[in-house]
Amino acid sequence: MSDTHTTARSVRYRERLWVPWWWWLPGLGLAALIALEINQGVPALPLWLPYALLLPVAAVALLWLGRMEVSxxxxxxxxxxxxxxxxxxxxxxxxxxxxxxxxxxxxxxxxxxxxxxxxxxxxxxxxxxxxxxxxxxxxxxxxxxxxxxxxxxxxxxxx
Known part of the structure; x- marks a missing residue:
């Protein structure tokens, strides 16, 4: 999808309002902690499953928070x-x-x-x-x- 306002030759200024890099540490750490709690609470699950589900969810949430662009x-x-x-x-x-x-x-x-x-x-x-x-x-x-x-x-x- 190409918008007319995003062509390279017409952009005078552009910035994306990403979350700070250090937010990734507590965000992924919290997801890992919740996955560990799920592993301890539901021993029938494979050990990798909560991590495989929650770590990508945390990453997507952090990317979603930084989706706004100012140009x-x-x-x-x-x-x-x-x-x-x-x-x-x-x-x-x-x-x-x-x-x-x-x-x-x-x-x-x-x-x-x-x-x-x-x-x-x-x-x-x-x-x-x-x-x-x-x-x-x-x-x-x-x-x-x-x-x-x-x-x-x-x-x-x-x-």
């Missing part, structure tokens, strides 16, 4: 678009943009958060990108998107 593409019109998963936002409707540092993240996602805002938050990614919109056809006031390198996202949108 900035040029669709050929010269006007950049931000893609966050399947949602996209043309740069022409963005009036202001800013980086929300990790230290201000809880305030941005807390009581100050507008319920109509579009939010893609990943707890393991520190900073956020704030994009204030001016689109009369869209009631969304702004987008808040997790990004490991928000300065690169904003530079790609503005270039």
């Amino acid at each position: 900035v593409v040029d669709p050929g019109t010269g006007n950049a678009e931000l893609w966050v998963g399947r949602a996209h936002l043309p740069a022409s409707v963005i009036t202001r943009s800013a980086t929300v540092p990790k230290s201000a993240k809880s305030a941005a996602l807390g009581r100050q958060l507008d319920p109509a805002a579009y939010v893609v938050h990943r707890a393991w990614v520190g900073p956020l990108v704030l994009l204030v919109l001016d689109d009369p056809d869209d009631p969304t006031p702004y987008w808040l998107v997790s990004a490991r390198h928000p300065d690169r996202v904003l530079a790609a949108l503005n270039s």
